[in-house]
Amino acid sequence: MCGALGLDASSPVVERIDTLDRFTQRLADGPCDVVVSAYHFDGFTAMDAWEVLLGMPGRQPAFIVLSRSASEAEAIDAVRRGACDFLRKNALAQLARVMVRALDASRIRIAKEDSQAELAGSVERSTELNDYLRKCVEEELQAIAREVHDDIGGSLTALKSDLGWIGQQAKEPGVIDHVNAATEMLQHAIRASQRIVQDLRPPVLERGIVAAVDWLADSFERRTGVKTAFTSTHQVIHAPEDVQLVTYRTAQAALTTIARHAACSEVRIDLSDGENVLKLEITDNGRGLTRAELDKPRAFHGLGARARTVDGRLAINSRSGGVGTSIILSVPLAPVVGSLKTAHRGAAALG
Missing domain, CATH: 3.30.565.10 (Histidine kinase-like ATPase, C-terminal domain)
Incomplete structure (x- = not known):
């Protein structure tokens, strides 16, 4: 098993690792770009190493499996479980090309994950903002309802009382007619204000x-x-x-x-x-x-x-x-x- 660190065309750094414990420790020490692993080791397989890799925090590097004796079913299983590629040891001349291809695929996957994470974060922020704005609107509606009820409602009720007094004192039929018409319009306004308050902040909730x-x-x-x-x-x-x-x-x-x-x-x-x-x-x-x-x-x-x-x-x-x-x-x-x-x-x- 070997891990290639900081892999680039000018200065690749390669480490050879031959035990699962050392591999686990190496992953804990820092990230690597690509892991090239033999399929069979003494006491474990490449798929055991892959499970260790999946359990580590952070992004998984490209994972390539090498084998001389693995069956076709094992090769298919390795790729199905997440390995980037599977290469026969008798085709090692193709390893460099396979590693470049695996790194390209890994970069595309990482870019996709970043994009999805950014989109999810944007959606979450948008949802939080909408919820906050909805709360603000609800609080503002309650404030308006209190103002309509206390100020406008109270003023309309007082005005109705004054009109009632004027109607009692009036003697001329024309004045009485105007008072009655104004009282009717005022009653309509009172009902409208009550309906507005009901819609904004239902008093029945009290x-x-x-x-x-x-x-x-x-x-x-x-x-x-x-x-x-x-x-x-x-x-x-x-x-x-x-x-x-x-x-x-x-x-x-x-x-x-x-x-x-x-x-x-x-x-x-x-x-x-x-x-x-x-x-x-x-x-x-x-x-x-x-x-x-x-x-x-x-x-x-x-x-x-x-x-x-x-x-x-x-x-x-x-x-x-x-x-x-x-x-x-x-x-x-x-x-x-x-x-x-x-x-x-x-x-x-x-x-």
Whole structure:
């Protein structure tokens, strides 16, 4: 067995090694460019040396196997297991060419690995940036919601009270008509501000995630007429605010998608926190989704990205042909002691 170090055309450095222990030690001392190994040694084979090489940190050098007696099956196995090349000892004149070819292949492999690592790092950085921006947006939405609720909502309510007083004091019919019209427009503005606050930061979440999802289910059933069953393992599930918000947004988006595309007659929503994992599962009995629909870039990627902001994951189970769709959100939770009571609304079960 020999290892060629710093191999270049002007000053190749070659070391001869004849034991597996010395080979292991040599690899630990520093990298080499190419290893040329006889297939059979006293007590071990080239494939044993290859396994040692695979277990070492860093990049694997080009590995060439030499043999006079190895079978064709052994030669094929060596290449299949990762050796760059296999050369008969009676063709040693070709060794230099084989080494150059192996080094070229090794450089191409290393360049490919570097490129893939750089791409993976870029994707990871992009994902982290997107998650960070999503968190920033969510925090900004919450701040806007508080401002709309506290400042604008409070001002509109005070203005409505003042208009009511003016209406009580007014005597002329024309003034009263204007006051009534202004009051009606003001009431419309108040409802609009409440709807904006609801979209930005649902006040119902202040009652907890169980109550919030139950409210979504009830609103969905009243709005669409689709029979909706909601069950929860506890009447109160303790979870951080950001986890509750992600869970609420996931349920909200899933129900919106179901209303638009599922063509279903029943929906089941299950919320649980067993084994320190908050799990939300929303299942419909609609037409299901095709692979093309699932692969659309904007289909459910936003929900998946939102789930990652709280270290959660989103799974979509669906087949087209009227078998329905399940959207499952799973988020890890810190261990807590909760109630054993079960909350439920409706008794519908999908067949």
